[in-house]
Amino acid sequence: MRHDAGAAALDAPRAAQGYAGDVAPQLAWQWVQAGEAVLVDVRTDAERAWVGFVPGAVPAEWKQWPGMAPNPGFDDALRAAVPPGGKAVLLCRSGVRSVAAAKRAAELGITAYNILEGFEGDPDENAQRGRKGGWRFHGLPWRQG
Template sequence: MRHDAGGGPLLQARPAQGYAGDVSPQLACQWWQAGDAVLLDVRTDAEREWVGFVPGAVPLAWKQWPGMALNAGFDDGLKAAVPAGKKAVMLCRSGVRSIAAAKRAAELGIEAYNILEGFEGDPDEHAQRGQKGGWRLAGLPWRQA
């Protein structure tokens, strides 16, 4: 069952295997704006440039375009971005790559969460994103270049 099956956003973290848990875009934004978490946008530089970005989020690609090779600087960038004792909330396009990034962060000793639905949400019946969930559709802070 999806996190939003009850008709509202997930108001607390849901435990997950290999990382601290899954959170709704709304809860991630709340933690981030309160200073309780660092928001890491793990999408590619191209995605942030073409689709939109969250002002103030740390841009740290999990994989790089073209070719989608793992970012060799991810670990160092993550350690530099997240101070000891802070949570990390991971944002990708749909909430899939951010799971892998959260798992890696947990391996490095960081309390990391995946943001469900990601920036663009799930594909609709036409296989297009942006109309079914996600950070952007929720009306949370974002911009286009």
């Protein structure tokens, strides 16, 4: 079972190892709207361009397309996005890469939360995303193009 199974019902952060915790997409959006957190999208530029993005989210690739090599500018991008003492909520495709990014953020002294389910959620029985959880599935703001 994935670490984020059943996450949609979370209305409070869930403890995690190596970073501040895991939050449901809805809670992350509440924090962003209230000015309590910065939304950082750690997906690749290609993913944001082709699949969609959250208006106002700070893009900071964890890995770069093609090849998925680590982004050497990630630390600087994250430090620039999150003010000292601030909180970040990190979004990737499915809530996996954002765990690694949250752990790195914690090493940098940033309070960082992984957004469970990610932007697209888990694949369904046809291996298609967007129908089983995720930012878009929950009707949160996003755009394509």
